[in-house]
Amino acid sequence: MIQVKLPDGSARALEEGASAADLAAQIGSGLAKAAVAAKVNGAVRDLALPLRDGDEVSILTKKDPEALEVLRHSAAHLMADAILRVFPQAELTIGPVVEDGFYYDIHMKDGKITPEDFPKIEDEMKRIAQEGLPFQRCVSDGKDEIFARYRAIDGGQNKFKAELIEGIAERGEELSFYKHGEFIDLCRGPHVPSTAFLKNVKLTKVAGAYWRGDATREQLVRVYGTAFFTKEELKDYLHALEEAKKRDHRVLGEKLELFTFSEDAPGFPFFQPKGATLFNLLAEYMRGLLRRRGYQEVKTPLILSESLWHRSGHYDNYLENMFFTKLKLRDDEDPEQINDNVVEDRPMAVKPMNCPGHLMIYKSRQHSHNEFPLRFAEMGLVHRRELSGVRHGLFRVQAFTQDDAHHFCTPEQIGDEVKMLIDFFEEVYAAFDLGDVRIELSTRPAKSIGSDEMWEKAESALKQALDEKGIPYQVNPGDGAFYGPKIDFHIRDVLKRSWQCGTIQLDFSMPERFGLTYVGADGERHTPVMIHRACYGSLERFLGIIIENYAGNFPAWLAPVQxxxxxxxxxxxxxxxxxxxxxxxxxxxxxxxxxxxxxxxxxxxxxxxxxxxxxxxxxxxxxxxxxxxxxxxxxxxxxxxxxxxxxxxxxxxxxxxxxxxxxx
RNA sequence: GCUGGCGUAGCUCAAUUGGCAGAGCACCUGUUUUGUAAACAGGCGGUUAGGGGUUCGACUCCCCUCGCUAGCUCCA
Incomplete structure (x- = not known):
């Protein structure tokens, strides 16, 4: 006999070799029927996995979020099976679970998969689901019959899977497969007990992808799908997709005459009168709050010398995203001739960020610790070059207005500043009915400036402020700005979609690079700490978010025409x-x-x-x-x-x- | 930037095998003077994204460029 522990702390005795499914059956027939998978010592496992003495076990049912992931991963296998039946020449690669469902990347030696093929594939999937085939875990040594059968599944020549298997062997991990019916796939698991769970599936889209996300490797077809435990959940999900489409800010922006785009200015929005009204409302509302919090508004140039961007580090770290000015001059001899790309004595660049401008203002006179924290705010218009494929309505543009500000303060003041900002930002989001806020702390990225010591100091200062505030947050390693770590605010809209808006970034580097000083109480000169922060992030993007959040039905205070x-x-x-x-x-x-x-x-x-x-x-x-x-x-x-x-x-x-x- | 899809009037969309570019809405004009989600009639509106090619003939087929779009990658 063995003993296992249940989530409520009680213990249960089981036969030697009993599985989580046996445990569920012992607890009750209702649970046995509802059981999808098991969580054993914190890891999600198959129900059929034999338990060991002392295991902590909880039975997962469709109510557990982990169970949905298991279901969707199983659905990916189901889809792969169906695709192979429809397209025998297809080669499988990987098929993970994603936020709204799952996908499978498939290499097509010839032919292609389009949405027109979905009904055929879905019909196959339905048939396999109806057969109620059990998912069986098999462990292989890479030489046995299971392995041979597996290799034959999509033609025996699949180099992608071979590469995956090599990786598993190198890491010395267990080589496991899952089989339902005649279909076998390389997989770590776990899976639902049988294909009977997979009746509510739907293929959603196809897209291109690369093997291992590498543009130089093979092009793959990524087939997306989703799966739910019940028909109702699937229906609700598909309905939410429709709803999201109706709320699309690009469609509403045109219908409500808020903004428009032109082929002559890709990624640069034109605000029509009503959109400009909304934009200004966002700015004015923010200005009111800034004044109450002791900010001083400034205004800085759009174009600054290239040498300034060298000094700030943007040239080295942000070059690809910057616009540079370029001169055209008439030829002295022949005025008809225009010389392109004339080299300037002092090349200029369009600002992608406002900070150097604020640094210039700081440097325009001496500062004392008595005026700290000093807070400069600007509705700063920045330009950033974006890859052509990533532009998206107001969410991703090439020119946008940040509700930017920089705090200059002493190291001791960081905590209070950060805590003040957290309350400030949450008030703003609530005003737009965006109360669901998630906070992330991002740490040093691969490409960065500043010493190890400085980074450590900055990261722990942010951590401490968050801990003192007592709010939960998630750490995002390596996702910080090149000059410092940051706290990001992610807000969920009414459709539960997440958007990154606010950011608080700590910076010990820039003040040093630009030789900023203040006179402390000791009469000596010190280098101030700088905090970069934005609440909306970008007014354009925030406007897009609230258009979708309200589906264009703005509350009276925001409606362009009230x-x-x-x-x-x-x-x-x-x-x-x-x-x-x-x-x-x-x-x-x-x-x-x-x-x-x-x-x-x-x-x-x-x-x-x-x-x-x-x-x-x-x-x-x-x-x-x-x-x-x-x-x-x-x-x-x-x-x-x-x-x-x-x-x-x-x-x-x-x-x-x-x-x-x-x-x- | 990469891969796929798309680009016809301001908007939404038609146009048979390659054979006269069309409709609704919007807009303008007229009639109508209106009570809580669409009065009626007429009119204006096009280098079919741009360029090149094939053809007797191209919105339609081919090539290039631009833009949009779904993803990938990146980001506020």
Missing amino acids: VMVIPVGEKFDAYAKRVAEELLDAGVRVETNLSDDRVGYKIRDASLKKVPYVVVVGEKEQSSGTINVRHRDDGSQRETTVPELLATVNFAPPKRSPPAVAAE
Whole structure:
């Protein structure tokens, strides 16, 4: 007999050689049926794996997130099996689980797989799922029959799998395979007990990929799919995908006339009037908060000398992402002739970051520790060259505005500054209904400047601030900026998608490189610490995020047009104008629709533009001096007055800031 | 940057085997003066992304460039 421990701390006695499945059956038939896999001493394993004395075991059911990963990995095998039945010439490579499902990278010696092939593959998958074939784990020495059968599975010539097996042998790991029916695949496992679990699967897309992610290696076809335990979950997921498509900020941006792009300026957005209104609202809301926190706004040049970028380290570390100016001059002899790429005596570069500009301002006069922490803020427009394939609406552009700021302070002040920023940023995200915030700490990357000691000091300072704040965070090794470690804020939107927005970066290098000093209490000169920080990250990108988060239905304070006034006939145009003027005087962004269309048409028009409040006025309203307000979200109507509307609706930005901090 | 897909009016999309470039919406004009998601009629709108080629003839087939797009890689 052996003894195993359960999650509740109790112990169970089992027969020698009993498996987790046996354990589940002993606990109850319900659990035995619901069991998907087991967690043994913290590792997810097959249910069929024999347990050992003293193991800590918990049975995983479909409620456990780990179980979903097991399911999806099994679904990848199922798909691989089906693809081989449809495309016998296909060669399998790897098939891992990803956030929303799984994929399998396949090498096609000839032919290709397109979405048109999905139904065929899915039909095969359904058939195999229906057969309820058990997944069996087999361990091989690389010479036995199992291995021979495995090698034959996709033609016997598969060099990708051979390479994987070589790697396993080199690392001295166990060579394991999983078999269902006639299909065998190299796999560490674990898997669900049988293909019967895999009835709710769906192929989603195909994409190109490279073997081992290396562009110089073989091109592979990556087939994506997803799997769920129940039909409902799959349906909900597919529905969420549709929902995400409807919320796509690129589509809404065009429909709502917020911004547009031109072939002549790839990756550079053009903000139309309504988009510019939103953009400015983001900036103004932020400015209000910055003032209350003792920031001073500055403005620095777009173009600075190349030598400055050498000094800052950007030239060495960020060259590929920078735009450089280039001169064209008319030939002295022949004015018709234009000389391209004229070498400048003092070459210039467009700023990809604002920090050197702020350093110049810091250096413009002497500083004392008495004015610390000194905080310079700028809505800084930066330009960054991006590879053509990565541009994406407002999420990834080549010119964007950072709500950037740099704090100059003493090493002792770092903790308080970081803690202040965490509260500050969380307040901002909450204002946009983005309350789900995740924090990551990124450490020294491969390409970096500064000493080991400096990095250690900086990393531990950030860690300490986070620990003192008592908030959970995840460490991201090697993901820091080239000049220092950073704390990143990832926020989840209403569709549970994660976006990186805020960042707090510690920098001991730049102040030294630029010879920044301050006079301390001891009368001596010291080098200040610099904190780079941004809350929105990029206003453009943040705007894209909130467009999708709100599906274009902005709360009243953000709506580019807050109120649309519609008279029921031209007799009431004058009254409509008067109402609009009253609202305008109160600071409301109001428009009046005096066209000769029907009221129904104008209401529809305002609805499509997602204007939060429609005011309809006619005989009744004019004679009683009232307005009729229709709300965008529920279509409800009410009779009211302009002052009452102003009193009940938050047309102004939210105010939840802590007590103001006086600026120096 | 790489691989695949795509590019027709401002937008969404048609155009049979290579055979006269078209519709709805939007816009403009007129009639209509309207009560909570679409009144009616007419009109304007195109170097079919750009360039080259094949052909009697190219939106359609081929090549190059640009852009968009899904991924890969990278990032705010």
